[in-house]
Amino acid sequence: MHRDLELARVGRRYGIRGPWVLRGVDLTVTPGSLIRVEGANGTGKSTLLRLVAGIETPTEGRVTGRPRTAYVPERFPAALPFTPSGYLTRLGAVHGLSRRSAAARAATWLERFGAAAYADTPMAQLSKGTSQKIAVAQALLADPELLVLDEAWTGLDAEARAELERAVAERTAAGGAVVFVDHDPRRLAGVPDAVHQLVGGTLERRTAPAPSPAGALTVVTARGPASGRLPADAARTAVSAEEPAPGTYRLMVPASHSDVVLRALLAAQPPWHVVSVTPSEPSDVPPDRKDRP
C-alpha cells in the first residue's frame, strides 16, 4: 500500500428515498495504520466497513486510492460446495496469487488457525467457528494492503482470537492498513493508531483516548549494542520502555504485538539480544502508559 485510501464526504443510503445511513464521512487510511471504528448497534458500522472495503459504492462523495483489499465478514456461511483447502486455493487465485503459492499459503493459514485437520472436510460440515477461521484465512492469504475486519473475532476460539490479533500486528508492521470493528473493547486495546466513532451517521475521531481497559501485555527485556538506541519499530509498538541498566531495555508490549517487537529487535543492525520474554499482569502497567522513550 503506497498511498492513502481516502473517503471524502461519503454518504450512503439504500433506495432513492431511503434514509441516509451515513453522511459526510471523511476518513483517511494511511499505510501501516490500525483503525478502530466504534458505534452503537445500527449506526452504520458495517455499512462504513463495506464502503472502506469497496464492496459497496457510496451514494455521494468519493473514495480514492483503492489498495489491494481483503474483507472478513462477521458471519461466514458454510454453504459453499468446496473443501476449505479448495476454497482457499481458489480465493488465493482471486486475490492474485499463483495456484501453487495459493495452495501453500492456504495450508499455512489453516495450520496457524488450528483448522488444518479440516482442510479436506466439505465446508457444509464445518462448525460455525471453523467456518469463521476459513473466512479469516481467506483474507490473510495474499498479504492484503488493506484488511477490513467486521467483528471477525466473533465465533473464534481463544487461540484463534489471539492468532488473529497477531496476524493484524504482522500486517500493520509490514505496512498494511487494518480497519476493524469489534464489540469487545479490550480487542487490541491501546494499539490502534486512531479510534473513530459513528454518531448519527457521521464519523467523529475520538480525540481524548478513552480509558480503554488494558489488554494483555508482554514484558520483553533486551540488550542492545553499547550505543544502542531502541529500533524505531520496537519503540513505536511498545506501550512503555524503561532502561534499568545502560543498554538494557525493559519493554511493555501488547501481547498481540510481542512477535512484531521481537522481529524488529532481532532484525535490527546490529541485532539486539533478547534476554527474556514474560507475560505480564495488566496491574504491572506503569501509571503513565504513554511514557515512551
Added chain:
Amino acid sequence: MTALLRYQTALLLRSQRWLPPVILYAAFLGVGVQSGQPVLDSLGYTAAALLPVAAWLVRICVTGEPAAARACVTAARGPARSHLAALLTALAAAALLGTVATLIVTVISHHATNDHRLPVSPVRAGTAGLLATLACALLGSAVGALTNRPLLRSPGRAVPTMLLATLLAVVVGGSPAHAAVSGLVSGSESGRIPVSPLPLAAAALLTAAAFTTACALNGRRSS
C-alpha cells in the same frame, strides 16, 4: 479475471443448481424435437427454448453465492468485475449447452424442408442453427442480467419479470432472438437457409449493454 471465472465455474458446477434448467431443456427438446423431423424447424425450437434456460442460468450464477462469500470476493476484485465474472460464467454455460444441443439436433434430424421435397445441407443448417442458438443464449443472459440482482432483488418480483421478459424476447418482432428463430422456421418452409450473423451481432450488442448496466449498478444498490 481468469481466477474469478474459474471460481464462478466451480461454484456453478459443484452447486448442482444447473441441473433443473438443463433437465428441463432436455425434456423440452425431447418432447418438441423428434429424430427424422425437418432440421431447420427443430433447430428453431432448440434455439428458442435456450433463451429462458440462459436467463435461469444467470439467476443461478448471480444469486448462488452466499452474501458473505460474495462480499469477500467483491472486496478483492471490486463489485463490477466480480459481477461480470458471474454473468460471463452463466453465458458460457448457456452457449455450451446450446452448442451441444444444436449439434445433436442437426445430426438426428431429417435434412429436408417441411414437405420433405427440398434437401437441406446439414452443414449450412447446423451453422444457421448455431448462430440462432448463440443469439438466444446472449439475449437470455441479457434478460437474466437485467431481471436479477442487483436490479431486482426479491425473488417474488425477479422470477415473474424474468419469465415474462424471456417470453417477450422470443415472440416480439424486432427482437434478435425472434428474428433468428423465425428465420429458421420460415427457412424450413421455403428451403432457404438463413445464415446471417445480423441477429447474433444485435444480440451481442444488447447483451454487452445489459451486462454493463448490471455491473455498474452492483455495489450501488444494496446486495
